[in-house]
Amino acid sequence: MVRLTVHLISKSSNYSKACRSESLQQYLKKLTHLNFSNKSIEDIDDLSMCRNLTVLYLYDNQISQICNLGFASNLTHLYMQNNNISCIENLSSLHKLSKLFLGGNIITVVEGLDELKSLKELHVEGQKLPRGEKLIFDPRSISRLSETLCILNISKNNIDEIWDLAPLQKLTHLYATDNQLQDIKELETVFSQWSQLRLLDLNNNPVCVKPKYRDRLITACKILEDLDGKQINELSRQFLINWKASKDAKKKLDDGKDIKEQISNPLTTDFHVGPQQPFAHDRSSSRTKPSEYGKPGVTFRTDQVQGDSRGRRSRGIYIPVRTGRL
Incomplete structure (x- = not known):
């Protein structure tokens, strides 16, 4: 088993260059960036001497658990994509963390983010999920992230709805490609609440082939600049907004006429009135x-009518x- 330890850090090329002028302890205290990506690391040991660490690269390893990071109160960037992590945990001390990369793991629930008060970017794309399962989101974590999160990547996770993400009203970028999203009305409802959304990528979802898909989302997202990798022309956006407003106004007017007619002719809405048949007439009378x-x-x-003999x-x-x- 390969563990990330202080001893392993001391063997790195970066320390070798600095060892002539300072001790290992001094080096670790000053250390702000640590890159041990693609080193077959399976576990993280005690790194509490690296108190000023701000960026930690541990992607493309074999780590199964997030642990021993409680010391890193100054950490702002954590890269742990493409490992064997199944649970998001032990991050509560990382109050300054702004970017978290966890794509390509085996996470099934996005949770354990309640204390990340500064998180602006979350990348959980491409989880290695069991067949037929989808990535789900813990409401408590989503509620807390609604105050800070700006960029979210949930691509390739078999997701078929996004109602749980509605509270994330500060999102500016959403990457949700290669999922199972197909309800255009749901997307319109949720996206219309994200008033700061500027980039949206939904490529390779069933919804992308729905009629008027692009027009409807551009209308719902008032300041969207890029949809599925294609920039949005401001003139086109304004035309679509005006067209929708006109369509809605016409529908409202038509609905008002229908209601008025129903009030004026209540019987016609409940009964079928056919042609009136003439009353039978008795010729003898x-x-x-x-x-x-x-x-x-x-x-x-x-x-x-009866008359007397005088015709009265x-x-x-x-x-x-x-x-x-x-």
């Missing part, structure tokens, strides 16, 4: 007065109905 001088004849309804009405009314041609 009517008599027709012949037309005179070419005038149309007049039919008098005498339903429920005893009850009912006469209803004149014109017949014939004019």
Whole structure:
């Protein structure tokens, strides 16, 4: 097993150049950058003498656990991508950490970031997940990161929704390529809340082939400058914004007309009113007065009307109905 120790640091070429003028202890106290990438390291030993360390490169190794970094209160950049890390842990003392690179590990849950009050960049792309699983996000960590995080890389993690990321309203860059995102309405809703988003890369997601995909996202993201590697022309953006505003206004007007018609004609919304059939007419209950001088004849309804021998009405009314041609 290869461990990152003070002894291993003393064998580095950088210390060899400085050893003539200072001791190892002095060298370690002054050390700000430490690069042990691609050294087959499996574990991190006690490095508490490196109290001024600000940048640590440990990518392309075989580290399985983040540990023994509690001393590094001045650390701002930590590069641990392409290792065997399965859990994000033991980072609570890194209050100055602004960039964290953990891509290419075997992490299944983004968690353990609650105390990282200065984190601006988080890279967790390409996790080696079990078949059929996706990367998920702990709400507590996302809530805390919402105050600081600007750049997020979650590409190649089988992610099919981003509702959990909605609180990250200070994001300026999102890299989410090669996932399973497909709900355009969900993306519009979430991205419209990220008022500072300037770069968005969703290449190789199912949503990219949806109708009006690019137009809809440009409209939702008011200051977006780059979508899927293509710059956004300001004139085109303004045209799309105006087009959407016009479309929404027309829809609102049409909806208002529909509601007004429903109020004015309530029966037409609930019943099918077919053509009215004429009422049956009993010829025996009517008599027709012949037309005179070419005038149309007049039919008098005498339903429920009885007359005496002199032709006077005893009850009912006469209803004149014109017949014939004019």
